[in-house]
Amino acid sequence: MKPLVRRGRPRQHTASCGLRAALPPLMAAAISSSSAAAHRLFCSPPPSVRPSGPSSPLFLSFLLKASLKPRSSLRHRSLPPLSASYADDVFAFDDKPREECGVFGIIGDPDAARICYLGLHALQHRGQEGAGIVSSDGTALHSRTGLGLVSKVFSRSSELEPLVGSAAIGHNRYSTAGAASALANVQPFVAGYRFGQLAVAHNGNLVNYDSLRCELESKGSVFNTSSDTEVILHLIATSSSGPLLARIVEALEELEGAYSLVFLTADKLFAARDPHGFRPLVMGRRSNGAVAFASETCALGLVGAEYVREVNPGEVIVVDSHDMSINTSCLLSKKPRKCCVFEHVYFALPNSVVFGHPVHAARYNFGAALARESPAPGADIVIPVPDSGFFAALGFAEASGLPFRQGLIRSHYVGRSFIEPNQEERNLAVKLKLAPIDGILEGKSVVVIDDSIVRGTTSSKIVQLIKNTGKAREVHMRIASPPIVGSCYYGVDTPRAEELISNRLDVEGVRQALGSDSLAFLSLESLKAAFGDEACKFCDACFTRKYPVPPREHEIFNMVDK
Ligand SMILES: O=P(O)(O)OC[C@H]1O[C@H](OP(=O)(O)OP(=O)(O)O)[C@H](O)[C@@H]1O
Numbered sequence: 001m002k003p004l005v006r007r008g009r010p011r012q013h014t015a016s017c018g019l020r021a022a023l024p025p026l027m028a029a030a031i032s033s034s035s036a037a038a039h040r041l042f043c044s045p046p047p048s049v050r051p052s053g054p055s056s057p058l059f060l061s062f063l064l065k066a067s068l069k070p071r072s073s074l075r076h077r078s079l080p081p082l083s084a085s086y087a088d089d090v091f092a093f094d095d096k097p098r099e100e101c102g103v104f105g106i107i108g109d110p111d112a113a114r115i116c117y118l119g120l121h122a123l124q125h126r127g128q129e130g131a132g133i134v135s136s137d138g139t140a141l142h143s144r145t146g147l148g149l150v151s152k153v154f155s156r157s158s159e160l161e162p163l164v165g166s167a168a169i170g171h172n173r174y175s176t177a178g179a180a181s182a183l184a185n186v187q188p189f190v191a192g193y194r195f196g197q198l199a200v201a202h203n204g205n206l207v208n209y210d211s212l213r214c215e216l217e218s219k220g221s222v223f224n225t226s227s228d229t230e231v232i233l234h235l236i237a238t239s240s241s242g243p244l245l246a247r248i249v250e251a252l253e254e255l256e257g258a259y260s261l262v263f264l265t266a267d268k269l270f271a272a273r274d275p276h277g278f279r280p281l282v283m284g285r286r287s288n289g290a291v292a293f294a295s296e297t298c299a300l301g302l303v304g305a306e307y308v309r310e311v312n313p314g315e316v317i318v319v320d321s322h323d324m325s326i327n328t329s330c331l332l333s334k335k336p337r338k339c340c341v342f343e344h345v346y347f348a349l350p351n352s353v354v355f356g357h358p359v360h361a362a363r364y365n366f367g368a369a370l371a372r373e374s375p376a377p378g379a380d381i382v383i384p385v386p387d388s389g390f391f392a393a394l395g396f397a398e399a400s401g402l403p404f405r406q407g408l409i410r411s412h413y414v415g416r417s418f419i420e421p422n423q424e425e426r427n428l429a430v431k432l433k434l435a436p437i438d439g440i441l442e443g444k445s446v447v448v449i450d451d452s453i454v455r456g457t458t459s460s461k462i463v464q465l466i467k468n469t470g471k472a473r474e475v476h477m478r479i480a481s482p483p484i485v486g487s488c489y490y491g492v493d494t495p496r497a498e499e500l501i502s503n504r505l506d507v508e509g510v511r512q513a514l515g516s517d518s519l520a521f522l523s524l525e526s527l528k529a530a531f532g533d534e535a536c537k538f539c540d541a542c543f544t545r546k547y548p549v550p551p552r553e554h555e556i557f558n559m560v561d562k
């Protein structure tokens with residue numbers, strides 16, 4: 001039986017080469033607050049693109065993608081047999097929760113592509129496999145996409161020059177569906193359909209992608225990529241509704257799972273978020289009146305846009321370039337809000353405000369709660385695992401009254417998801433990325449704070465480094481989130497459940513595998529308590545296996561693949 005889902009990916013090495021591209025001068029940051037036009041439903045498309053009837057032939061062609069990926073190339077990986085040796089097991093694959101995609105959009109700015117480029121830089125931590133920008137000059141779309149970091153895809157400022165116009169959308173990819181190495185899967189996608197051109201950039205993952213694609217293919221749709229995102233364009237193209245906003249709403253009603261989206265046409269920018277609101281998406285405004293959308297507020301800050309508000313779960317916003325009017329519409333389906341708590345644990349940058357909560361403060365609170373729940377009596381110092389363990393360690397240190405010390409340094413030349421294809425190279429990679437400072441660690445009892453343990457790769461290497469190289473006396477691991485026991489199906493590419501160390505071992509078993517003197521995780525209650533009354537608005541399925549949207553196609557796959 002054909003595998004139905006793509007969990008995991010071919011290994012990929014994305015060496016960071018730094019942010020070398022010349023940055024344009026940033027515009028003034030002072031922004032007058034949005035005086036957006038009253039919300040109203042979007043008007044009909046211009047007569048030239050009005051649908052001629054439900055039986056009109058549809059023509060959907062991807063204009064700018066070179067290589068076609070057959071369906072059989074959809075990512076799929078067989079698991080290695082679990083070996084008796086933990087070391088063999090844990091290093092057999094280096095899957096861990098890695099960055100998700102970042103999306104950015106701007107309209108009403110003469111420098112749209114350049115602003116978009118800066119926005120993508122700010123969101124680089126969310127995806128490092130590929131990047132792209134599509135701009136609109138008012139009549140046509142212009143695109144550039146490529147594999148690798150933003151600085152590689154746009155390594156010379158001349159590469160932005162063809163991206164003319166006052167509106168643009170951009171994307172940083174970390175794949176959840178569709179081969180990571182295929183240029184065709186790098187977004188934004190651009191499609192030509194009977195009403196003109198339409199581009200899309202997507203953060204999230206669709207759990208009913210396979211059935212939607214099968215249905216569309218059975219009706220004659222021809223796919224050019226192996227990405228789940230492409231079904232959205234086909235659904236819009238084949239919608240029976242008239243105005244584009246209505247077509248988008250109708251298409252989104254078909255989707256299950258996670259999506260934060262930006263769409264671009266010749267004269268409009270759309271932003272949309274799934275009814276659960278799994279992935280973040282915010283709106284901002286520059287002082288020149290340009291409207292921007294971004295996965296995280298850190299991107300708004302970099303481009304000098306003032307935060308206006310979140311795109312609400314289930315909301316579709318459209319900004320018209322002619323008068324910069326802003327109109328919104330809501331999806332019919334109302335669902336409980338289920339924002340990804342892992343954005344706060346690991347993904348988002350600490351200078352972002354995500355789902356209305358500052359990330360640095362959430363992490364600090366996780367660490368402080370961890371210190372109260374699981375102190376480390378007799379310890380001398382607290383050290384963070386850079387980078388995402390930093391604020392939790394600060395919270396732990398201050399709550400416990402222990403000195404905070406930087407006992408590990410991190411190379412800036414090794415990316416967040418540095419992957420090497422075999423065991424030796426992975427060991428070397430961790431050594432390259434993290435190095436102990438002997439003078440700080442020697443003879444000490446050390447509390448090491450990291451944000452999460454997925455496969456245990458990082459923690460086990462860190463314990464070895466601190467004990468053997470740094471010559472610490474004791475190493476106490478404290479993790480500022482609960483044990484991860486379930487895979488994510490909503491845009492975070494965690495490994496399959498069998499590969500998650502806490503799914504196979506209890507806390508004591510994990511401790512032994514890591515070789516630390518003690519180990520404790522933050523409780524789910526304390527994690528949620530950091531959000532007060534809003535705790536119920538968060539998805540925590542990777543800690544609880546309580547999936548807000550059943551991952552039905554994935555489970556079928558898991559059953560038939562064993
Ligand atoms: O148990 P594992 O499978 O090793 O995965 C967990 C580790 O992965 C992440 O770090 P990463 O190096 O990706 O990013 P960071 O530098 O931002 O912390 C996370 O912060 C943990 O350190």
Ligand SMILES: NC(=O)CC[C@H](N)C(=O)O
Nearest residue numbers: 100101175176177203204
């Ligand atoms: N991480 C993401 O948001 C991925 C977006 C999309 N599902 C892709 O695989 O390209």
Ligand code: SF4
Nearest residue numbers: 340342488539541542
């Ligand atoms: S399962 Fe975990 S990573 Fe996925 S959306 Fe829910 S909280 Fe986030």
Ligand SMILES: [Mg+2]
Nearest residue numbers: 385386387388
């Ligand atoms: Mg880390």
